[in-house]
Amino acid sequence: MRLRLAGDSALLVEVSDTVEAHRVRAALECARAEGRVPGLRETVAGQRSVLALVDPLACDPARVERVAASGVAGTAPAAEPRTVHIPVVYDGADLDWVAEHRGLAVDEVVRRHGAAVYTVAFLGFSPGFGYLSGVDPALHVPRRDSPREKVPAGSVAIAGDLTAVYPQATPGGWRLLGHTELAVFDPKRTPPGLFEPGDLVRFTPV
């Protein structure tokens, strides 16, 4: 683990992988809730890091470092991850392309995508957009050379070793396998997003 300064209002905790990042984030969030790190405002999971956003006038970086280290060491309390189930209609515009590109039958693409248990590594790009790791290596495909101008909300897609569900209709370059009717992000709902960093995710064909 290494603590790096990101200006005066943030500290970047670099760790070795996503699992460690989630442990560090859980430790920091627990300490924040219990008031053990004054000035800690919020935490953002990255692929191999956690960014702690802090009040520069109230936060002692050494405290953030201590709590983060307890997360890495596994001495901080850790909650069981929840599993989010996403029903998917596999009717995506790129399903045939992916099957052909990887030399698989379409049914086999669907079977492999639905068989894996994914982890929400981190979120970004748009509200509720979770980057889900754990894609079957047989399904690894490159992004489109030029992104689509509008990917429909609810699209289930893959790119590289990641899969995702587009929460809003946005531009996007991932390969579309199908769609879900679930609202991925709704600001009026509590919590607003289906995914939180560290959640496990399963896709169920319907």
Add this chain to the structure above:
Amino acid sequence: MDAVAPVTSVVGTVEVVNPGALTTVQDTGRFGWAHLGVPAAGPADWLSHALANLLVGNDAGAAALEGTLLGPTLRPRVDTTFAVVGGTATVDGEPTPVDASFPVRAGQRVAVRIGPGARAYLAVAGGFRGEPVLGSRAGDTFAGLGPAPLVRNDRLPVAVMPARPRRLRRDLLPPADGRLRVVPGPNDDWFEPDSVTDLLTGPYTVSTSSDRVGVRLSGTPLRRCRPGELATAGMVTGALQVPPDGQPIVLLANHGPTGGYPVVAVVATVDLPRIGQVRPGVAVSFTAVSRERAVRAYAELRAAMATAVV
């Protein structure tokens, strides 16, 4: 500093006669949701936003209007008090005192002229209202959360609160240094040492494609000293993100919470208001400071703010 002040009854509206180039409603920002991919938004220049609010007796974080380059023209439908910071205003064509609150009667036309910077803030005594989204009234121009940018004939709900006249004593605020202070890192080790020197020698010119997400700069390109791409990481406002072309982008209030380009340095919180005010075409330069110095300068500014509105 609560993003959302206690609910008081909405008793009036402000009509948008002309929205200007881009005018949004902003409170301090939508905090607590970055881990879900939600940008904070909030004002590009937190200082002018706070001072405008303090001038009308609001909490520093109340919802106010942020105008960009070409200011809005408004017509309140109630008697109220306004203040503009970052520009000037006229009421029915008559100039109002600069850096001071001014009374407006229902039906009068208030035109905001922005400058010398890129943005001005208009606060109303009582604050702009409307339904908060995820606890905030910040207009997110990137993710589309919160109030949409103003359009002609909008009627913006406002609370009405009596306000005594107040003015801003700029001489009580610490003077702005000519250069923007940055704390090096967190990824300065991704760049050739010469390149970091180039960044600190400058100058860099503000590109016309800058917006509330980021200020794009052009100047001597920064050269990386290692191959590959950075693992996606959380991003903080003020980060100087460097894409492969080597031209830094300074992240402003509406940036996404995560990003994949290395960050060579981060603008000190005390100087974020200045990067939020740069106009396209102007030159900026950077100077490296320690975190301790950046925090000290910010503490001095916060202390001065408390006495600068009289």
